[in-house]
Amino acid sequence: MSTLHTVTKPGQVMALCARAVVSGDSVLLIEDAVYELLSPPTGLNALPDSCSVYVMDIDARARGVEVSAPFEVIDYDRFVSLCVDNEKVLSWF
Amino acid sequence: MSHSVCVISSRAPYSGQSAREALDMALVSASYDIETSLLLIGDGVYQLLKGQETGQIPRKNLAAMLQVLPLYGIDTIHVDQVSLGERGISSDVLQEGVTVLAEGELPLFIQQHSRVFNF
């Protein structure tokens, strides 16, 4: 059973989320959490290798944050699909 | 299916209403006879410090409110050991009735509940 973790803020919130993630979970960065891609990625590095990380397109664009592999840019339609595909959604903010 | 609820509270007690409103959620859930856990992580661990005296600020004493949890069937408050360590808090300055979750226990503890409310 897998979980989608949505993260809304970088830094401490991202780090807390990372500690709750297990192998097979997915992480979606929305709002200010997209800044996590600019900072030394301590929280993101703490994620298990098998964990997919998605970035909300409109939030990254709005903040001038460029997204490159292995991170995948998604829209709200895909966010909904991720909620369906995972049994649970946990929100970190 | 019988549900279980985990309320995660991650804010300090008096910076806003988050800690109070998370506690309210735990009390409502427990009062519906649902097995309910309260998990304090991040700055939420500050809620458990002994000796809180709120007489001089216009807020209810959150530590005192946490002590009513057993009356609602929540016999222990779970607290994240890593968050304590990061803040230089040793468990002897915490109030009674606390279960410390060791590093690595967090994911499994959260996952064993069917619904999670994060605050």
Place this chain on the structure above:
Amino acid sequence: MKFALAVYGAPANSQAPQSALHFARALVAQGHEIVRLFFYQDGVNTATAIAQPPQDESNLSEEWQQFVQAHNLDAVVCIAAALRRGIVDQAESDRYELPGHNLRKGYELSGLGQLLDGALMADRFITFGA
């Protein structure tokens, strides 16, 4: 699939109501059902009728209300959180003898039990926090 959504941030100091509205629109477009929308913490400010953002900014409160009414959603505003922050309907205004009321039409003031109930009856529960 049945979804319950919770919004904990206010339009003026968080992006939560905006993200939640994007998400809710995508849900409806894909044919999912929103069984409950619950505004808690500072999120209750989304339901105010009297905030007037400047004309070059979108009025999220108005957009949310239009969405709630268009889809006939079960939209609940936590009564305790709302009273604490000055969001009241006619009945609460009368009860506390307040100078007015400001809850938008389409929303209902009710207890936190409605958040729990919504999360339990939905297949997925998503929180938009601040």
